[in-house]
Each structure stands twice: as structure tokens, then as C-alpha cells.
Amino acid sequence: MLRPWSAVEIAAVLDGTGSAHWADDFPAEGDRVIAGLFEQHPAWLGEHGHRLIIERDSDLVVGSIGLFWPPSEGTVEIGYGIVASRRGRGYASEATRALADFALTASDVHTVVASVELSNPASVRVLEKAGFHRWATEGNLAHFRTARPDRRER
8 A cells, every 4th residue: 555654754764763553674774865855855745746655464664655756848757665574575566556557647747767776686677567668778777667558659
């Protein structure tokens, strides 16, 4: 399940207090970085912003995912992370597909992109399983995208 960050959760991540509603290894470093950037990027907390990933069986926060809003020329970037204790269960692919599909319903978005290091094959696989297609490689970075059906042929 995906849900928005609350102000209490942002503060807990930033001050390291934690929560009984989090997996033992949440937050990861990436979650702390994102929480620290919300003040500078308030749109990231809006309707098309960042979300916490909740494990259905335990109701615990096990990661985060987000769109780096606002879009630029119809394109928005997505980023995600799952804590080590919950990796390999398909959560990242499921969340990535769901948030990308949601982003593509926005009138000003036709493409969702992501970049991953080639040295991280698990993240490459997340994007492939979520329906993204590699369109470029630069050095150690692979660039992926997915688009609205009316834009896929372009």
C-alpha cells in the first residue's frame, strides 16, 4: 500500500526517533535524504509526490517511493527504496508500477523516467518488472522510461 508522509513521520525520520509502525531497518539512508528535502520541495508532499510503502501483512512502513514533482516538458522522475529486510518480495516493482500509472493520469505528464546504476541489477529488474523500458545507457547509468499508451510510439 502507498500513503503520503505525515509531518510526524518526517520529523521522526529527521530526528531519528523512529516509530512502532516502521520495519526495524526503516528509514534507510535514501529515506532520510528525501525527508530532509521536503521543506525545500513542498510539491513532493502533494497529490503526485512521495509516498511511504506499507507492507500489507504487517502494516509496517518498509520503504518509500516518490515522484520528483513538478514534471518538466511532460516528464517526471520516479525514485524508490525498500529496506534490506523486505527486499526481494516484489514490493518495489508493485509500488513503482502503481505510482507510475497514477502519474500518467496527470494531464501534464506523458512519461515517467528513472535512472539506475548498472552495478545495481536488482533495481534494474524492479524497473523491468514494473513495465519500464531501457532507452539509454551512459557510463554506469541505465535510463528507463514508461509512457502513456498514446505516447509509446513516439
